Amino acid sequence: MAADQGLSRRVGPGISQRLRLAFLLVPPLAWLVVAYLGSLGVLLLSAFWSTDTFTGAVVRSYTGDNIVRVLTDAVFRTATLRTVGIALSxxxxxIVLAVPLGLYMAKVSSPRVRLALVVAVTTPLWASYLVKAYAWRMLLSPEGPLHWMAGYTPGYGLIATVLTLAYLWLPYMVIPVFAAFERVPGPLIDASSDxxxxxxxTxxxxxxxxxxPGIAAGSIFTFSLSxxxxxxxxIVGGKTQMLGNIIYGQLVTANNQPLAAALSLIPLAAIVLYLLAMRRTGALENV
Incomplete structure (x- = not known):
């Protein structure tokens, strides 16, 4: 009898803990499956639909015309290469900006300076995306502050797009790189020097x-967001076309939801391939 009571005491809390854990995990998992994976499933299905040429309404009859057009159209192919190039740039x-800054913050600066730098890096994340983008539009304009101070500005176009996106996503690279430098043991560096x-x-x-691993984690953010x-x-690209604004144009201006869905599969595939490449390096296993 005493043995049975001891077994029930051991098993009872275990079952109770598993039930509590299940109740905690069910809502986020349900949200992931329904809202995220479900929307991706609908996106994949709608890429094989078509539109009525007269009314513009979506016709739920399956066809591969949108996929073929996305893969063969020279405009879409050029925009894909340009978008991937911009994201990599x-x-x-x-990376070039975050590595020395993260090293200085983690290993060189005093605690007070480190705190000030952390605040300086994270503060732009609280500002509106549009405010920051339009601030760069004013800065890079032909008659803007950059032209007054340096006598030169790249204007609106490919360079302006890369500079603006690099500014917008830099905190997402600095934070994991800084955390990675902070985890490097100081005695290990001292031993190497000794x-x-x-x-x-060293x-x-x-x-x-x-x-x-921190650089890899930050690059996933900067690449996918770009x-x-x-x-x-x-705002700053001028005549530059990226996949994102082409997809937006097909969805809103051209009212061609199936083609927009087919185009959306390209950045999705690029991000998946990038994640697989990072995984093959083994970096993600240590993040």
């Missing part, structure tokens, strides 16, 4: 492998 710029390694060798052989952006290019 933005990611590279953010063994005769130069600062450059950074290359000791620090870089430990910080790479791939899906359509507002910044509309």
């Amino acid at each position: 933005v990611t590279a710029i953010c 063994l005769g390694a130069s600062d450059l060798t 950074l290359r052989t000791i620090v870089a492998p430990l910080v790479f 791939m899906g952006d359509y507002i910044a290019v509309t």
